[in-house]
Amino acid sequence: MTTTGLLCGLCVAAACTLMASGAQATGFATCDAGPREGWQPQDKLAAMLKEKGWQVRRIKEDGGCYEVYAMDEKGQRTEVYFHPRTLAPVPRGAKDHKG
């Protein structure tokens, strides 16, 4: 049953990867933006990006950041994180970004 054993091993490895990643945040970056009272509204971020020539498709919260899906000024698909307090872009992979 070596092949079955291999299959089981692969599944266990995959399950471990899943759980290990699940224990962390769910997204590509995390922000430390303090209490929500200090956050700027999503509408302001949307207006700011529209000003830059972006077509904003969706803004959602992820890992304490604002996650934006948009077409940028060149019409390219883009997915960028922004800090909710400063509205500064957050680099991918950032942990507890302070803005």
Added chain:
Amino acid sequence: MKVWDRFVRVAHWSLAACVLAAWITAELKLKSAEPLHEWLGYAALAVIVLRFAWGWTGPRYARFRHFVAAPSRVLDYAKAVLRGVERRYVGHNPLGGWMIVALLATAALASLSGWLSVTDRLWGVEWIQEVHEALGNAVIALAALHVAGVVYTSWRQRENLAAAMVSGVKRPPEPGDVV
């Protein structure tokens, strides 16, 4: 006896590798893993399309007509499994046959929805992302069930069915087996 032809075996393990790697690259949540995840989806879709074509034109045990059983036969087989009196199938048993259809269809839809979610038209649109994630999870759940079915049937029949998908060879039919 030879049951699984070379194409079926290569397609099976290629798709299994694509699904497993696509799952891992999705869960890693790394920017660097995204292009690989996308290409794994396109590769999976290509394998599925070819497998569907082979299901019409391939040899006996590769054909959908041979292993997609009527609901009444699936039910009878499931009841026989529960009573521990199911017959041995040299090809796919009726439950396994439907699992293949379910896996191929769900994996195809997961790949397609992933593809759509990176088109200009649907970029960032919530529903396509939700649909893709749900289909991806469904593929993993079905694959786990598939592996469980393979392990159980291997144990029941004293035959390593995963190894048979590598070599293509299975024990010749005995009286009472379904050929």
